[in-house]
Amino acid sequence: MIPTARRRRGRRGVGLLALSCAAVAACRLPDGAPRPTPDVAPGGSASFRGLSVPRPVVAWASGSGGTLVLTEDGGRTWRRLPPPPGGAELDFRDVVAWDARNACALAAGPGAASGLWSTTDAGRTWTALARNADPDGFWDDVAFWDRQHGLLVGDPVGGALFLARTEDGGRTWIRVGPGDELPAPVTGEYVFAASGSSLRVAPGGLAWLGTGGAVARVWRSEDGGRTWTAAETPLTRSGGGGEGSAGVFALAFRDERRGVAVGGDWRRPDDRAATAAWTEDGGRTWSPAEVPPGGYRSGACWWAEAGVFLATGPNGTDVSEDGGRTWRPLLDSDGSPVSGFHTAEAGWLAGSGGRVLRLDPTRAARSR
Numbered sequence: 001m002i003p004t005a006r007r008r009r010g011r012r013g014v015g016l017l018a019l020s021c022a023a024v025a026a027c028r029l030p031d032g033a034p035r036p037t038p039d040v041a042p043g044g045s046a047s048f049r050g051l052s053v054p055r056p057v058v059a060w061a062s063g064s065g066g067t068l069v070l071t072e073d074g075g076r077t078w079r080r081l082p083p084p085p086g087g088a089e090l091d092f093r094d095v096v097a098w099d100a101r102n103a104c105a106l107a108a109g110p111g112a113a114s115g116l117w118s119t120t121d122a123g124r125t126w127t128a129l130a131r132n133a134d135p136d137g138f139w140d141d142v143a144f145w146d147r148q149h150g151l152l153v154g155d156p157v158g159g160a161l162f163l164a165r166t167e168d169g170g171r172t173w174i175r176v177g178p179g180d181e182l183p184a185p186v187t188g189e190y191v192f193a194a195s196g197s198s199l200r201v202a203p204g205g206l207a208w209l210g211t212g213g214a215v216a217r218v219w220r221s222e223d224g225g226r227t228w229t230a231a232e233t234p235l236t237r238s239g240g241g242g243e244g245s246a247g248v249f250a251l252a253f254r255d256e257r258r259g260v261a262v263g264g265d266w267r268r269p270d271d272r273a274a275t276a277a278w279t280e281d282g283g284r285t286w287s288p289a290e291v292p293p294g295g296y297r298s299g300a301c302w303w304a305e306a307g308v309f310l311a312t313g314p315n316g317t318d319v320s321e322d323g324g325r326t327w328r329p330l331l332d333s334d335g336s337p338v339s340g341f342h343t344a345e346a347g348w349l350a351g352s353g354g355r356v357l358r359l360d361p362t363r364a365a366r367s368r
Contacts, residue, residue, distance in 0.1 A: 042069040042078030048350040049093035050106070050196040058100045060123075061350045062092035070123055072100045075348075075358055081123030090115070094141050094196035096150075104129065104170060106142045106152075108193040114139035114154065116170060129170040137162060140191040141199035142170075143207070151225045153199050153209055155190040163209075165225045181227040188214030188244055192263075195299035197250040200259075208283050210261055212247015216274075218261055220283045234288035235263045235274045246274070250300040252309055257282050260324035262311040264296035269314040271295060276311065278324030291326035293318040306359075312349065 046067035053059045057074040061067075066083035083090065090107035097103035101122045107115045114132035116139075119125060130152070132139055137157050144150035148169050154162035160178030167174075176182050190213045191198055198210045205224035211217050216235035219228045235248050246265035253259035257280055264275035275297055276289035297313035309320040310330070317331040331349075350356040 042071075042080065042354060042356060044354045046354045047352045048354065048356070049091065049108075049193075050095040051348055051350045051356075052095045052097040052103065052196075053348050054097045054099050058097070059348055059356070060095045060097045060103050061356060062095040062105050063354070064091050066090050066092065067354070068092060068095070068105060068123055069356075070100070071356075075356060078356075079123075081119075082126075084115075084117040084126035084128065087115075087117070087126075093193045096142060096144055096196075098147060102147070104142060104144070106139060106196075108139050110138055111135040116142060116152065118170060130173055138193070140193040141196055141209075143199045143201045145201050145203070145205070145224070149224065151199060151201065151207055153191055156185050159184055161185050161189075161191070161209075161211075161219075163225065163228070176225060176228070183228065183230065185211070186215045189217070190244075192247065192249045192298075194249040197252065197299055197301065198248065200251045200253055202253060202256055204256065206256055206282070208251050208253065208259070210248030210251050210263070212249065212263060213244040216247035216263065218248060218251065218279075218283050218286065231284055231286060233261050233277045233286040235261060235277055249296075249298045250311070252300040252302045252311075254302045254309070254323075258323055259283060259302075260300060260309050260311070260320065261286060262293065262297040262300045262313075264313075266296050266298070266314075269296045276320075276324060276327060280323070287325075289320075289324055289327060291328075293327045294329055317349070 046063040046065050048061045048063035050062040059071050061069050066088040068081040069078045070081055071078045091109055092105050093108040094106040095103060102120050104116060104118045112131060116129045117126040118129050134157050137154050139154040142152050148167055150166050152164045152173060160182055163176040163182060164173035189211050192212055201207045207221040207225050209219040216233045217230045218233055219230045221228045233248055245267040247263050248261045249263035251261050259279050261277045265271055272292045272295055275292045277286040279286050293311050295313055295315045297311040300311045303310050309324055311318050316329055318327040319330045320327045348358050
């Protein structure tokens with residue numbers, strides 16, 4: 001397990017989370033790439049960590065400094081939401097929304113800096129669902145199959161990954177394992193709180209979790225998170241530096257069989273080695289990308305409207321039209337600190353400088 005101070009510094013260095021073009025003017029688009037809508041900065045100077053788009057015109061974003069924002073008109077206007085009580089300094093690295101009124105926001109950090117809150121009134125008020133009471137704990141991601149059933153994941157505590165299930169909308173959580181149902185992680189294996197996309201769920205109780213550090217694996221569950229198995233991926237440490245700064249940072253699945261894992265080494269953002277892999281058997285086995293993305297990538301999604309996988313990181317955003325085997329550049333960030341998260345419903349990007357932009361899928365389709 002990484003020491004708290006080192007982990008805190010490293011995770012911020014991951015840069016952060018939900019994409020970011022520091023400004024549209026700073027983004028260069030390759031010929032034929034879909035043009036983004038004008039970006040806005042509803043988050044001020046915050047670095048957005050999470051992004052959830054439950055409907056095409058509804059988007060929630062969360063980030064550093066207790067920042068939570070909401071749009072209900074496709075991004076033309078945004079509303080800055082009050083943080084939960086005592087949450088003005090927290091780092092909200094994940095948000096899961098069901099519509100314009102109902103959402104959960106996860107704060108990530110050491111000990112009590114990790115917590116989960118919900119709102120039923122469009123972010124005007126928040127209710128505490130869970131708070132990390134273990135000083136050695138560090139929560140990373142949360143995901144829900146529906147309003148009642150979900151998973152919460154954190155770094156190893158007591159020799160086992162912290163994995164918990166809820167069946168009542170997050171009011172109570174049941175820890176999974178450790179034991180036969182949750183095998184022990186490799187020493188030095190943990191989860192990156194990179195963009196809310198290292199943990200994915202799908203209908204039928206399917207779930208996947210990406211890890212890094214000493215190894216780069218994808219954990220898989222077929223029964224709602226009750227039992228897990230782990231598979232090796234090619235996203236091993238880049239350069240063998242031993243800092244534990246590489247691995248799987250984000251997962252995206254088109255369906256129960258086809259998916260991608262992206263990551264690399266955040267200390268070497270321009271290193272293309274071991275930055276992407278693909279699966280066609282639901283994550284049981286993984287193959288390396290033949291043409292990888294342009295560097296370390298911290299966010300990924302299946303963009304259904306355009307029919308492509310997207311991956312994004314500090315030096316740009318890439319697209320794959322062949323299931324993750326080959327990637328080509330979509331947006332360059334000119335070196336701005338960028339990371340990303342997208343949704344299947346719309347190509348939304350958000351990140352540093354409190355900015356959000358949205359890609360037009362009709363233009364994406366014309367560019368193919």
